[in-house]
Amino acid sequence: MSDVVGLPVRVRVVGRPGCGRRTVTRVLRGAGVAVVTSTAAADLDVHVFAETVKPEDRHALTTSPRPVVAVLNKADLTGFGGSGPVAAAAERCRLLSERVGVPVYPLAGLAAAAAVDDRILDDEMLGALRRLTVDPADLGSTDRFATGRHALPDAVRRRLLVDLDLFGIAHAVLALRNGADRTAVISALRQASALDGLLAGLEAAAAPVRYRRLTEEFGDSAAEEAVAARMAAAIDVVQAAGMTVDADVSAQAHLRRAVVWQRYSGGPVSRLHSRCGADIARGSLRLWERAGGIPEALP
Structure with missing residues (x-):
């Protein structure tokens, strides 16, 4: 069997500026996905968008020469109520999939990044999150968390926001209140981020690529x-x-x-x-x- 057949399916992360392409790239690489930057080397496109599919997104999704998986990044900002923002984002993705004709998956990018990068949830971060379990801060908005009165230093709060955002902070604090250790907090962030659903979608999209490689080989x-x-x-x-x-x-x-x-x-x-x-x-x-x-x- 040739080396080509055994190669991992390679993805290229694309999308409009400001939608979180770098974060999604970091998440996928951390999860073991082969991410490439060369158009010629890619087997799949992962198209990142935020909030809604704009005309330029729709054009890219329908004209790509490769199979495409779309990612609604920042899914934690979809809105609260019901089963939570990521569940609401998942329903929106289902409707968008029907509309644009490609699979669409939600992702809370920062929470997913913390789940796959061991350097993020270090002792300082974990200690700060544990402090929040006994001395709650105002998580009503980014500004209120960053500037409100609290024993956590401003720099630590800013780092929490940069690395986890309010969504990740809230899920990590909840896990710690329920007795989680570091490993369990990471697991909770991974589950909350909807990362595994995206990875399963990529695996499904990769199946035809692997099949075509085999048919060409044999x-x-x-x-x-x-x-x-x-x-x-x-x-x-x-x-x-x-x-x-x-x-x-x-x-x-x-x-x-x-x-x-x-x-x-x-x-x-x-x-x-x-x-x-x-x-x-x-x-x-x-x-x-x-x-x-x-x-x-x-x-």
């Missing part, structure tokens, strides 16, 4: 390794699209899966999904043969 080879690899990559693609693939390993299940996906491949689906269906069917038939399957009447 072509129509009937070798055992090629058939198994193409089937596995094809399953990732259709599952990323929300479909379920029967994972039963009995001979009957392999045959049934082959029939289902062969029919699917001939249906009104995209060329990519037609090829994936055919690869799942071929791989399933190979597994059926290896399991000692014998011809039988189909239901």
Whole structure:
């Protein structure tokens, strides 16, 4: 197998100035995503916007030559009420996805950065947050937190705002009040930031890229390794699209899966999904043969 097939899927972070491209880049790199700056080297675009999709965002999302995942950064500023700002942002992202035709995910960028960068939540920050659990400060606005009377030095409060903002401060303080240690605070920030939802979205968008690499590598080879690899990559693609693939390993299940996906491949689906269906069917038939399957009447 070539080195190209084994390369991680590379993303390029784009978007309008002021929407948090640097923060999102830092978050993705901290989470282990391969972020590149070269257009030629990128497999996916991550388009960052804030508040709403503007005409220039819509143009970029619909004209990119690569698959695109959009990120509503600063999701913690969406508005309060209900289940909180990030939940409200997630619903907005769902509606925007339907409108622009690409997946859109919310992200509270600063909280996510603190969750993936061990240098942010150091002893000074953690000590300041613990102080806030017993000596609350006014978190009603940035100005009130920064300038209100409190025992925390102004410089420490400014650092808390720069690194966590009010949203991250509030979630970290809540976690500490509930008995969290440093690791648990980081986990709480990660969950609150919606980072894992974005990473899952990137993984789903990467599935077709990996599949195309494999098909270019193996072509129509009937070798055992090629058939198994193409089937596995094809399953990732259709599952990323929300479909379920029967994972039963009995001979009957392999045959049934082959029939289902062969029919699917001939249906009104995209060329990519037609090829994936055919690869799942071929791989399933190979597994059926290896399991000692014998011809039988189909239901």
